[in-house]
Amino acid sequence: MYNAPYHSTLLEKIPSSASTKAAFKEWFKVHKISFEETMSRNELFQIITRNKPEKRYMVDQITERYGHKVLRLPPYHxxxxxxxxxxxxxxxxxxxxxxxxxxxxxxxxxxxxxxxxxxxxxxxxxxxxxxx
The missing domain is CATH 1.10.287 (Helix Hairpins)
Structure with missing residues (x-):
């Protein structure tokens, strides 16, 4: 598959550096990661970076269910x-x-x-x- 956005839909959205502090905190709660309410956005984002799971794509999950594996093409090739x-x-x-x-x-x-x-x-x- 080439890198169309609909081929790269994640099973779990991981907050980015542009996400809100509230989104960071919600992600921590879902993943049962402790944090302090007084931490800055940068400190919270560093915790996310250290605990970020491997990206899992919806299309991979669907194809694996049927015994297939997705081969992604390199960008711009x-x-x-x-x-x-x-x-x-x-x-x-x-x-x-x-x-x-x-x-x-x-x-x-x-x-x-x-x-x-x-x-x-x-x-x-x-x-x-x-x-x-």
Whole structure:
């Protein structure tokens, strides 16, 4: 998966340095971490930093339930994502036929994406990965 925000929804939201002091305190209570009411925001945030759990994503939990594991692509490396090649084929088709009805054009463009095109795109990406 690439790094779309909806692929990276956390199971548990961890307060950031921009969070309120009240959010810090609520997080401490949920995690049964002691703190002093007189502590500053910086002191509270340091405690969060030291006790921050490993990030767990919702999509990982869903896929693991079905026996799969998510492989995340490195940021800004669309060459490792075959869907980018497939969308490129559809967009190039649309660019060459822009005088048609939009819905008809989209349907025609997507009809060009055959199983063999998908297999070819996946093989191309596998070759790129092997180069790296």
């Amino acid at each position: 669309c060459i490792f994502n075959p869907i980018e090649l497939i969308w490129g084929i559809a967009k190039n088709y649309c660019n060459g036929h822009s005088n048609q009805n939009c819905l008809d054009l989209c349907n025609e463009a997507l009809s060009k994406i055959t199983p063999s095109v998908c297999v070819s795109s996946i093989r191309h990406v596998e070759e790129e990965i092997n180069k790296w």
